[in-house]
Amino acid sequence: MELPSKILENAIDALGTLPGVGKRSAMRFALHLLQASDAEVADFVSAIQRLKSDIHFCSRCHCISDTPVCSICSNPKRNEKIICVVENIQEVMAIENTQQYQGLYHVLGGVISPIDGVGINDLNIASLIQRVETEGVEEVILALPTTMEGDTTNFYLNKQLQRFPNLLISTIARGIAVGDNLEYADEVTLGRSIAHRIPFNSLNS
Amino acid sequence: MELPSKILENAIDALGTLPGVGKRSAMRFALHLLQASDAEVADFVSAIQRLKSDIHFCSRCHCISDTPVCSICSNPKRNEKIICVVENIQEVMAIENTQQYQGLYHVLGGVISPIDGVGINDLNIASLIQRVETEGVEEVILALPTTMEGDTTNFYLNKQLQRFPNLLISTIARGIAVGDNLEYADEVTLGRSIAHRIPFNSLNS
Numbered sequence: 141m142e143l144p145s146k147i148l149e150n151a152i153d154a155l156g157t158l159p160g161v162g163k164r165s166a167m168r169f170a171l172h173l174l175q176a177s178d179a180e181v182a183d184f185v186s187a188i189q190r191l192k193s194d195i196h197f198c199s200r201c202h203c204i205s206d207t208p209v210c211s212i213c214s215n216p217k218r219n220e221k222i223i224c225v226v227e228n229i230q231e232v233m234a235i236e237n238t239q240q241y242q243g244l245y246h247v248l249g250g251v252i253s254p255i256d257g258v259g260i261n262d263l264n265i266a267s268l269i270q271r272v273e274t275e276g277v278e279e280v281i282l283a284l285p286t287t288m289e290g291d292t293t294n295f296y297l298n299k300q301l302q303r304f305p306n307l308l309i310s311t312i313a314r315g316i317a318v319g320d321n322l323e324y325a326d327e328v329t330l331g332r333s334i335a336h337r338i339p340f341n342s343l344n345s
Numbered sequence: 346m347e348l349p350s351k352i353l354e355n356a357i358d359a360l361g362t363l364p365g366v367g368k369r370s371a372m373r374f375a376l377h378l379l380q381a382s383d384a385e386v387a388d389f390v391s392a393i394q395r396l397k398s399d400i401h402f403c404s405r406c407h408c409i410s411d412t413p414v415c416s417i418c419s420n421p422k423r424n425e426k427i428i429c430v431v432e433n434i435q436e437v438m439a440i441e442n443t444q445q446y447q448g449l450y451h452v453l454g455g456v457i458s459p460i461d462g463v464g465i466n467d468l469n470i471a472s473l474i475q476r477v478e479t480e481g482v483e484e485v486i487l488a489l490p491t492t493m494e495g496d497t498t499n500f501y502l503n504k505q506l507q508r509f510p511n512l513l514i515s516t517i518a519r520g521i522a523v524g525d526n527l528e529y530a531d532e533v534t535l536g537r538s539i540a541h542r543i544p545f546n547s548l549n550s
Binding site for chain 2: 143144145146147148150151153154155157158159160161165167168169170171172173174178180181183184185187188189190191192194195198203204205206210211212228229230232233236
């Protein structure tokens with residue numbers, strides 16, 4: 141499609157870089173912004189600019205934050221003795237969304253993946269060890285993705301954390317998702333969910 | 346979901362104002378921008394800002410343009426004797442995309458809609474009449490949406506254009522869409538497509 145304006149074309153290309161946005165959606169977005177008021181577009185742009193200019197990463201857990209230490213780490217109601225290790229900020233938000241977790245987090249910033257050139261030193265692992273050493277941590281929950289890379293990272297972290305004999309190292313439960321049909325579950329998941337079966341009464345706790 | 350950063354929350358809200366973007370997509374967009382490089386975000390933002398600051402509307406057809414007169418109106422290969430009247434810029438691009446039309450356009454900027462407070466004076470109707478008067482136009486194609494408001498506007502324009510006795514006033518063909526099943530077509534469309542049937546041989550012209 142030949143567009144009557146190069147400026148519009150550039151805006152469509154820019155909006156098309158957003159994840160999952162195709163040419164057609166990008167054009168809808170661009171035409172929407174074109175027809176929005178000056179103030180609306182200024183607000184839109186400044187909200188995005190501030191993402192880059194004003195956002196911090198928490199010095200303790202590496203989650204994003206508006207302040208040097210994030211609102212989770214500085215909340216006195218959270219249980220400082222438990223650290224949940226996650227890959228990215230997205231997972232912090234997903235877990236927060238469940239309202240089932242009251243401990244702190246540690247954002248690794250990725251998982252070990254030689255194919256993508258991500259090694260041990262690219263991740264926030266040293267600071268995790270340091271936190272366990274100095275913050276009186278009693279439990280580390282490994283909540284990395286259940287992929288090959290996630291498992292490799294879990295394995296490495298588990299090994300590194302063995303030096304703390306009193307530390308409990310746990311991982312998130314794996315099994316059949318709530319609402320899923322057994323017949324469509326993959327064999328590994330189904331196999332694990334039988335091997336790691338739990339007392340029926342614990343489901344309601 | 347409680348977010349650890351107000352800045353991120355603002356960016357998500359801003360991205361959520363784009364048409365068809367929900368909270369989840371807006372969050373994906375925001376996290377994508379957060380993880381993009383400074384240069385990428387600067388490009389993204391400037392492409393959107395230029396939409397507001399640098400874009401013109403063609404003084405002749407009211408389509409968007411990078412110059413005072415748009416690339417379609419100033420293209421000497423286009424047939425200046427035909428004007429296709431459309432509601433918005435989107436329709437110009439959709440028709441251009443078909444590569445079936447070589448005339449010029451006239452963007453009304455909406456259709457008559459008393460319920461939305463859009464009256465005759467809010468649309469680029471006077472400039473259309475003036476163009477027909479002064480530009481030696483031989484045909485006006487009414488390509489407005491096939492809605493009640495579109496039909497009302499068509500009717501009004503048709504009446505206004507009666508003052509030019511030699512002007513051909515046409516409208517886009519309505520009927521069964523290519524690839525559609527007759528059984529699922531609505532009655533009005535099917536009825537019209539039979540009443541306005543065309544010679545079979547003209548299909549291939």
